[in-house]
Amino acid sequence: MRLPGFPIAQPGETFASVAARHLARSSTPKIRHLKLLGLRIASASSLIPHDLRHFVSILPPGHPWEGAPKRIALDHTLVPLFLHFCHPKRAAETLTTIVTGESTNPAATLGITVSQGQSMLNAGKFCPECLAHDLKTLGYPVLYRQHQPSFVRMCATHARPLHSSCVRCRSTRNAVSMWQVAGRCGCSDPLTPPLFGMGHDALTEASWLWLSKQVSAILAAPIPSEPIAAHLFSALRNGGFAAVRGGLDSAAMIDALIDRFGEPLLRELGTGSWFDSQPHKHRPSRTLTRSALDGRRIPNVLHMLLLTRLITHDIATLSKPIAAEPKQRINRQPSGYGQLRSNERTRLDARAMLSAIDSAEGKITVAAQRLGVHSYTLASVMRRQGIRLPLPPATARRLGVERLAAVRSALRQGLPKYEIAQQFDVSEWSILLIELDQPELRNAHRDATIARQREKHREALHTFLRSNPRETRDDFAKNHAGAYDWLREYDRDWLEAKLPAPVRNAHRNTRIARKNWLKMDQDAVASIRRTVHEEMCKPDRPTRLTQTRLLSAAGALSVMNRNAQHRYPSAKAEAEHSAETEEQFRNRAIRWALDKYAEQRIPISINKLRRVARLPARQLIEQRDYVVEVAAELGLTFDARCSLAPWNQ
Ligand SMILES: [Zn+2]
Ligand SMILES: [Zn+2]
Incomplete structure (x- = not known):
């Protein structure tokens, strides 16, 4: 059976809007009509009904959609948007899967997760001006697909906020009544508020408009035959966002994104996890990994759009590779044979760096690109030469005043940088920027580090001499090679003063003193108690007190050996008694x-x-x-x- 008539879609009209117009024409119950159309279990807010084969077979002869589910998918759904950044081969396969009805869940086939799906599509949004225009020229309202993605909040044509579908009846609406014509829900007094109020934040407004325009541009063009994601990836790498070890530099991209869009908008878009303390997998560089480039994964279109903004203001420029700006060639002086070629660091002189920073308006990634070096290289050379770079406001905002102060004070105290990074959850790059902001921090950190090391190594000798009063300097050198070497290198006078006098002709003294096992056992007990006390009082991160650790600190580890277990009876008992269970240690770590x-x-x-x-x-x-x-x-x-x-x- 064929339908007697079915409306013809307007350009860009959503599939659901056309179907709703058809349903609205007739007075028979919607549910019967939907059954007839093969859409009984389809949802009006879905990306595309999962199987259109029955529907296209009953359309009246000559209807543009007759037998052409692909036309529907390409021209009247958001499928092309979600495939835009996908590898062309994968895009073609995915499209085929969807239009042939092989996919039971087209959104999942497009790589949209359930939680994303709910936030990616809130159907039924409309622009009041477009609506008024359509009523005047067509006589009926139309829902446009370019207005429906959740990250589209403005009409690209009229530059004003979109309005949501009626919120008065939203909670009582059922699956059937979701098929509704734009702005008409059946309420006598529909409530369709704008998605946001205009005029509070120019940057946010401009960003919403930019996103809307890109979506319209993507939907106006066919699905690209070029690998757009690959073009974007190489453009980002050439644009100063290359990471040292391949891939992209998340920290630099986050700063630039905050610069472009502002933090409130990025949070609103659900990308807050990019700059909050989150595990590595939520960083922006993870959206453009190899699996996205070679088509194993369909990249997230919103994330791709945000990254696009770092390179170009117009998505269309990505349709072909963006040529890298030629790097400035720096002429090397011939250095003759047998000499090391000068590396990148030595050929950067202060004047060149300062002028590059100046012309890049303080943006170090841009300056580094101009100089033809990596931004890490430029930053560390500047740090070495004591050249100041004011902390970028975006970085300062992201880190917050308290965290900045904490990191600076930790640097002054000479805390190792990997510990600073971990404790305050900042990247190495951010620490570098903080140091560049206050060049004196570098010397302060180095001096404090030396002081800490000296303290640590001196303490090692003190402890050693306290618990082993009879040992010689050779024993110390053997047991504490690191401390001994350091002290001999940098603290020789002190070391000589503290070490026992060298034993002359030690080899002639063949008579070995009889060991006093009882005394050694008591000393070992005292040493174990001291270790426990020190561990419990130290301000640093707790380390578990195990039997092995206690016995080895007391020099009585041999008691673990079956042949020698009778030698330190009290020490063994003390270690068993003082060692922590796993749970005790866990609680101590938590506290x-x-x-x-x-x-x-x-x-x-x-x-x-x-x-x-x-x-x-x-x-x-x-x-x-x-x-x-x-x-x-x-x-x-x-x-x-x-x-x-x-x-x-
Ligand atoms: Zn409009
Ligand atoms: Zn309503």
Whole structure:
């Protein structure tokens, strides 16, 4: 049976809008019509009904969609948008899968996850001016596909906010009544608020408009035959966002994104995890990995659009490779035979760097590109030469005042940089930028590092002499090679003064003193107690007290050996008694981590806590009661989403 008539779609009209116009014409129940169309189980808000074969077979002869599901997919759904950045081969395969009805879930076939799908498509949005225009010229309202992605909030033609579908009846709407004509829900007084108020933030507004325009441009053109993602990737790499070890530099991209779009918009778009403390997999560089470039994965179109903005203001320029700007050639002086060629670092002189920074308006990635070096190289040469670069405002905003102050003070105290990075959750690159902002930090950090090392190595000798008063300098050199070498190199006078006098002709003294085992056992017990005391009092991260560790610190490890187990009876008992169980240690680590939190006065999140405490999330959850108890004792609060919080139990 063929339908007697079916409306012809307007250019860009959504499939659901055309179907709704058809349903609205007739007075018979919608549900019967939907059954007839083969759309009974289709959803009006879906990307595309999963099987259109029946539908296209009953259209009246001569209808443009008759027998042509591909026309529907390409011209009246968002499928081409989601395939735009996909590798052309994969795009063609995916399109075929969808239009032949082989895919039971087209959104999933396009790589859109359920949670993304809910936020990617909120159907039924419309532009009041477009609507008024259509009513005047066509006599009926039309829903346009370019208005429907969730990240489109403005009409690209009229540059004003879109309005949502009626919110008054949203909660009571069922699947059938979702098939509705633009702005008409059946309410006597529909409430269709604009998606945002105009005029509060120019940058955000301009960004919304830019996104809308790119979506319109993508949908106006056919699915590209060029690998757009690959063009974007190489353009980003040439544009100063190349990471040292291949791939893209997330930290630099985040700064640039915040510069372009502003933080509020990026959060609104759900990309807040890019600059919050999140595991590596949420970084922007992960959206353009090899699997996205070679077509194993369909990249996220919103993320691709955001990255596109770092390279060009017009998506159309990506349809062919963007040529890299030729690097400035720097002439090398012939250096003759037998000499090392000068490397990148030595050929950068201060004047060239300063003028490059100046002409790049303080943007170090741009300056580095002009100089033809990597931004890390430029930054570290500048740091070495003490050239100041003011901290980019975007980086300062992202890190926040308190964290900046904490990182600076940690640098002054000579904390190793990998520990700073871990403890305050900042990247190496950010630390470099912070140092560049205050060149004196570099010397302060180096001096403090030396002081810490000296303290550590001197302490090693003190401890050694205290617990082994009879040992010679050779024993110290053998047992503490690192400390001995360092002290001999940099602290020789002190070392000579502290070490026992060299034993002359030691080899002639063949008589070995009889060992006093009882005394050694008692010394070992004292040494174990001292180790326990030091471990419990130290301000640094806890290390577990194991039997092996205690016995070895006391020089009594031989007691673990079956042949010698009678030698240190008291030490053995003391070590067994003082060693921590796994749970005891875990609780101590948690308490230490929460103490750290108390200093920072921020709400507890499981993600950060597990890194500070260096415990897996699973173990933290097992110890939830203890965490809650200690947090209450210290007066700490929980992040609302933290699964450790008492209310999430
Ligand atoms: Zn409009
Ligand atoms: Zn309504």
